[in-house]
Amino acid sequence: MEIHDYTGKANLTLRQRPWLLLLKAVILLGTGGYLLILLLSGRISNYINISNPSIQWLSWASVPLILSLGAWSLWRVIRPGHPEDAPTNQSSITGAALMICSLPLLFGLLPSQPLGVDAINGGVNMAPVGLVSVTSAEIAPEDRNVLDWLRAFGQLGDPTVLSGEPVDVIGFVYREPNMTEDQFMVARFTMSCCVADAYAIGMPVVYEGAPELAEGSWVHIQGTLQVGTFRPDDGLMPIIIPEQVQPTDEPASAYLYS
DSSP states (O other), X not given: OOEEOTTXXXXXXXXXXXXXXXXXXXXXXXXXXXXXXXXXXXXXXXXXXXXXXXHHHHHHHHHHHHHHHHHHHHHHHHSOSOGGGSOOSOOBOOHHHHHHHTHHHHHTTSXXXXXXXXXXXXXXXXXOTTOOOTTGGGSOGGGOOHHHHHHHHHHHOOGGGGTTOEEEEEEEEEOOTTSOTTEXXXXXXXXXXXXXXXXXXXXXXXXXXXXXXXXXXXXXXXXXXXXXXXXXXXXXXXXXXXXXXXXXXXXXXXXXXX
């Protein structure tokens, strides 16, 4: 018996098409399993802000829920001759809906990695708006990361106040076409909730050994801040003058969380 909606087009119901229910079970079980692997391996940090307890809790809580739904869907397929398996007007589903639900699982086939220099579109922000923190300027200079420094710039306002302070930061090398050979930015991606809201921030660096650094490579920079003009259209800003630049591995958590 074929069920029609008000448009006159036939709907396929899960119970009329057992293979759709089986596909739903596979998608749910696969998605739940993939999410569990990401959480256990720590690679979930490539997609969400794991420093937020609420987001982390919801991620863990979703695993048993998704797996339970998948197991229930599978049980409905394999149990024989149950009255609920008779055709009804409930739970219509289409191939398009299944494809949408399977997107997280399909993305799981791609390598899991954080955003890097190739993901930068539109340049690096050296003065992020709305990221001012009353505690950033109180953090010891050698303990500040790139985001802490930009917050401190925003809080203090006058860049000359920071001149001469020691810097110890880690980030990847980023260059723009109008930079000179000895210029680059030490950049990081910052994230508030998930990778969808991530964007690149950075601090300007002037270093005579810059041409030897591959773009996108991770570096550990130790040096001091010096106030100057980095780009022709920019005003005065703190610039890192390195005393030591060393190649380093990508941090376990490549994002800075705002």
